[in-house]
Amino acid sequence: xxxxxxxxxxxxxxxxxxxxxxxxxxxxxxxxxxxxxxxxxxxxxxxxxxxxxxxxxxxxxxxxxxxxxxxxxxxxxxxxxxxxxxxxxxxxxxxxxxxxxxxxxxxxxxxxxxxxxxxxxxxxxxxxxxxxxxxxxxxxxxxxxxxxxxxxxxxxxxxxxxxxxxxxxxxxxxxxxxxxxxxxxxxxxxxxxxxxxxxxxxxxxxxxxxxxxxxxxxxxxx
DNA sequence: ATCCGGTAGA
DNA sequence: TCTACCGGAT
Numbered sequence: 001x002x003x004x005x006x007x008x009x010x011x012x013x014x015x016x017x018x019x020x021x022x023x024x025x026x027x028x029x030x031x032x033x034x035x036x037x038x039x040x041x042x043x044x045x046x047x048x049x050x051x052x053x054x055x056x057x058x059x060x061x062x063x064x065x066x067x068x069x070x071x072x073x074x075x076x077x078x079x080x081x082x083x084x085x086x087x088x089x090x091x092x093x094x095x096x097x098x099x100x101x102x103x104x105x106x107x108x109x110x111x112x113x114x115x116x117x118x119x120x121x122x123x124x125x126x127x128x129x130x131x132x133x134x135x136x137x138x139x140x141x142x143x144x145x146x147x148x149x150x151x152x153x154x155x156x157x158x159x160x161x162x163x164x165x166x167x168x169x170x171x172x173x174x175x176x177x178x179x180x181x182x183x184x185x186x187x188x189x190x191x192x193x194x195x196x197x198x199x200x201x202x203x204x205x206x207x208x209x210x211x212x213x214x215x216x217x218x219x220x221x222x
Numbered sequence: 223a224t225c226c227g228g229t230a231g232a
Numbered sequence: 233t234c235t236a237c238c239g240g241a242t
Contacts, residue, residue, distance in 0.1 A: 009228075015240070049238030050228085086229050107227065126233085162226085163242095 006057075006089050009106065011048055019048055030070050033061040056084030074098045087133075092149070101145035103137035105129075108156030109149075113139075115160060119177025 027033035038058045045054035060082050079090040094102035114123035159166045
């Protein structure tokens with residue numbers, strides 16, 4: 001039941017992983033989750049934050065059982081109509097649970113695409129968001145939504161990190177619009193991203209930083 | 223003490 | 233377009 005995974009995507013994996021296990025052990029099926037008391041679900045959820053999420057997740061489980069025969073809808077509109085599922089989560093469900101070619105855009109992917117293909121401006125402005133969603137969709141190789149999106153997220157989490165991106169390990173270094181020596185921002189800031197009002201500047205050079213968090217919690221199954 | 227983040231609702 | 237939500241990491 002990828003529903004759990006869905007909801008755990010705005011919290012760091014390190015923190016989610018153990019709870020994810022516990023959650024699936026306790027609610028092996030969407031039916032099990034649906035018939036559980038919402039209060040209990042909230043308790044099991046703790047101490048992951050945003051405690052409206054378990055309530056919504058429970059609601060999604062119930063709706064799925066009642067209206068869709070216990071099978072999560074594989075349609076973006078239907079998915080997004082459910083409280084707790086936004087555009088990103090819908091895309092994640094479609095690509096990761098149903099292996100469909102649906103675009104995703106979370107902060108990791110947003111940062112990655114913005115750096116490589118844009119390099120300036122605020123990735124979180126309305127314009128930026130629109131453009132980056134379009135990019136995410138345009139780049140998606142047909143038939144490879146699952147792998148491509150997975151790679152996008154892993155790369156953003158492991159290499160193109162927010163604080164100290166490992167540019168020296170990055171194969172896109174030579175044409176990345178945010179890479180200082182790519183000759184695109186000409187600012188010669190010596191190792192710093194040109195402008196990033198959103199605050200994702202900081203050293204661009206690898207600093208033996210730890211490679212920790214990824215979001216590998218998926219095992220697949222709908 | 224500050225920053226970070228999908229979604230919903232205002 | 234902006235904010236509340238909730239904990240952990242920095």
